[in-house]
Amino acid sequence: MHANWGNTLVAELKDRPPVEDWTTDFDHFDPAFIADPTPVWNDLRERCPVAHSNRYNGLNVVTRWEDVAAVAHDTATFSSRRIVVNELPTHHRALPLPPINDDPPMHTMKRRVMLPFFNPIAIKRWEEPVREICRRALDVIDRRGGTAVDLAVDYAQVIPAELTAIMLGVKLEDVPQFRVWLHDLLEVGPTDIEVARETSRIMQEYMADLLADRRANGGDDLVTYLLGQTIDGEEISDAEMINMLFLLLIAGIDTTWSGIGFSLLHLATHPEDRRRLVAEPALIGSAVEEFLRLYPPVWVARVAQHDTEVAGCPVAQGEWVVLGIPAANRDPEVYEDPDQARIDRERNLHASFGLGVHRCLGSNLARMEMAIAIEEWLARHPDFELDDPTSVLVAAGQVRGPRRIPARLVEG
Numbered sequence: 001m002h003a004n005w006g007n008t009l010v011a012e013l014k015d016r017p018p019v020e021d022w023t024t025d026f027d028h029f030d031p032a033f034i035a036d037p038t039p040v041w042n043d044l045r046e047r048c049p050v051a052h053s054n055r056y057n058g059l060n061v062v063t064r065w066e067d068v069a070a071v072a073h074d075t076a077t078f079s080s081r082r083i084v085v086n087e088l089p090t091h092h093r094a095l096p097l098p099p100i101n102d103d104p105p106m107h108t109m110k111r112r113v114m115l116p117f118f119n120p121i122a123i124k125r126w127e128e129p130v131r132e133i134c135r136r137a138l139d140v141i142d143r144r145g146g147t148a149v150d151l152a153v154d155y156a157q158v159i160p161a162e163l164t165a166i167m168l169g170v171k172l173e174d175v176p177q178f179r180v181w182l183h184d185l186l187e188v189g190p191t192d193i194e195v196a197r198e199t200s201r202i203m204q205e206y207m208a209d210l211l212a213d214r215r216a217n218g219g220d221d222l223v224t225y226l227l228g229q230t231i232d233g234e235e236i237s238d239a240e241m242i243n244m245l246f247l248l249l250i251a252g253i254d255t256t257w258s259g260i261g262f263s264l265l266h267l268a269t270h271p272e273d274r275r276r277l278v279a280e281p282a283l284i285g286s287a288v289e290e291f292l293r294l295y296p297p298v299w300v301a302r303v304a305q306h307d308t309e310v311a312g313c314p315v316a317q318g319e320w321v322v323l324g325i326p327a328a329n330r331d332p333e334v335y336e337d338p339d340q341a342r343i344d345r346e347r348n349l350h351a352s353f354g355l356g357v358h359r360c361l362g363s364n365l366a367r368m369e370m371a372i373a374i375e376e377w378l379a380r381h382p383d384f385e386l387d388d389p390t391s392v393l394v395a396a397g398q399v400r401g402p403r404r405i406p407a408r409l410v411e412g
Contacts, residue, residue: 016191023048026061026322028085029191034396041327042339050313057089058319060310063327065334065351067311071302071321072355075103078302078321080358084398086190090303090318095200097247098240104357113229113236114244114361117222123365126163130369133162134376142380148387151264151405152257159373160256160366164249169221170210182254187397203249207242222248256366258297258401259288260373265405266291266341267374268386273343278382281375287343288370293350294341298399299325300354325351383410 019030022040027033033040044051045063053059062068071078081101082090096102099110116122137158141149149155161175181203189196214223226241236244267274277283302321307314315321329350330338353360360366384407386392393404 023051024053025055026051026053026059027055028398029396034394037326037400038330038339041324042330044324045327045331050311052313056085056087056320058316059085059322060304060313060315060319061322061324062310063324064311065328065331068323068325068328068351069355071310072323072351072358075107075357077305077308079103079305080107080300080302082303082320083300084186084190085301085320085322086196087193090320095204095243095246097243097250099361100247100251100358107357109231110244111357111361113226113231117225118361118365120364123368126167126365127368127372129166130159130163130372131376133159134373138376138380147409147411149384149407149409151268151384151407152261152393152402153404155377156261156264156373156402156405157257159260160253160369163369164252167222167252168210168245168249169214169219169223178249178253182250183395185250186254186399187395190397200246203246204242207245207249208238210245211238211241251360251362252365254399254401255297256362256369258395258399259292259295259366259370261402261405262295262297263288263291263370263374264377264407265386265392265402266295267378268384268405268407269389270341271385273341274378274382274384276343277374278378281378283343284371284374285367286345286348288367288374289348289350290341290343290345291370292352293329293335293345293348296325296329296350296352297401298352299323300358300398323351323355325354381409384408385410 016027016029019025019027019032022044028037041063044061049062049064049067051061051063053061062071080103081096082094083100084094088094094101099107099114102110137155141154157179161178162172164178165172165175181199184195184199185203189199210223214221214227218224223245226236226244229236267277273287277287300323302323304315304317304319304321306317309315310321329352332338353363387406387408391404391406392402395401395403
């Protein structure tokens with residue numbers, strides 16, 4: 001589907017020993033994987049569906065749909081207490097981000113607190129704000145004039161970042177800082193623990209100040225909503241609420257702007273799909289699902305609670321178990337022509353929002369943002385193309401999405 005998107009990001013990483021055999025030495029920060037992970041995922045699924053690596057203090061990579069689903073559903077054996085693979089051994093307790101780092105039954109109780117804010121009915125209140133954000137971003141592009149545009153920086157990254165600011169009740173002037181935090185935490189942090197710690201500290205301070213303001217002054221936003229909630233009859237502590245808000249900022253922005261960015265990147269490089277969506281906008285919903293399947297913005301890991309096996313392969317207690325969602329989404333046992341983009345694909349139960357109890361809480365919101373973003377873009381600019389494919393910049397790490405997409409608007 002694509003090749004070498006993300007080569008220019010490699011310069012930001014520290015020197016790392018290159019991978020010689022992906023079945024025994026998996027490293028998602030290897031330059032070849034950053035540039036184009038799809039061949040690696042497909043090869044592992046076909047040749048070694050449960051790969052092992054000694055990097056990151058022991059790593060197992062699960063790539064077939066049935067195995068990914070089995071691990072995701074077995075919360076007793078595979079814990080979610082650490083989902084971002086980094087250099088710290090898994091017995092170290094990272095910053096807990098409820099409910100994503102909780103296992104049942106605590107996960108269930110904390111998730112239940114947030115569900116009313118993100119259910120399909122509740123998110124309808126955000127449809128018009130999303131349209132306004134999209135149109136405002138498009139107005140900025142149009143006022144600037146010319147045909148040059150960055151589909152990621154000028155549009156995709158604006159939408160979920162500004163919506164998250166509105167949902168938190170903070171100034172849009174804070175949005176550029178959100179971008180810096182996400183880059184440092186998710187792209188640099190996994191290979192530089194000190195950067196991750198410092199960024200986390202700053203973000204927690206920001207959330208603590210926000211929480212203190214809402215306690216004093218009230219509001220009509222997500223923070224104020226959480227202040228009125230309880231878990232098992234008990235008030236949510238400030239520390240717990242700060243970490244909930246921390247997670248919602250991360251989850252609400254980075255994966256969604258990655259999804260929007262990949263959608264526009266696909267349409268810039270597949271004119272037949274672009275023209276069809278312009279002619280048949282009713283297909284945008286199914287196209288969103290196909291873009292999510294082909295270009296999942298995120299994959300996560302679990303930690304083995306005890307010595308066990310996955311598909312007959314041994315996994316030691318404390319080792320990482322990677323849920324290879326990008327590989328599962330292209331499993332030929334599940335999908336017909338799995339590497340082919342079909343924007344009208346009818347059966348499309350992809351794993352991009354997760355499987356089991358940890359299925360993404362904000363999936364309905366993300367789908368809505370992606371659909372509106374595509375609809376508004378195509379209504380204004382139905383014809384566009386990449387300016388220079390080698391200049392496309394894709395992030396490294398477990399959240400993978402375009403960070404720069406230099407493009408040209410084609411005038412009709």
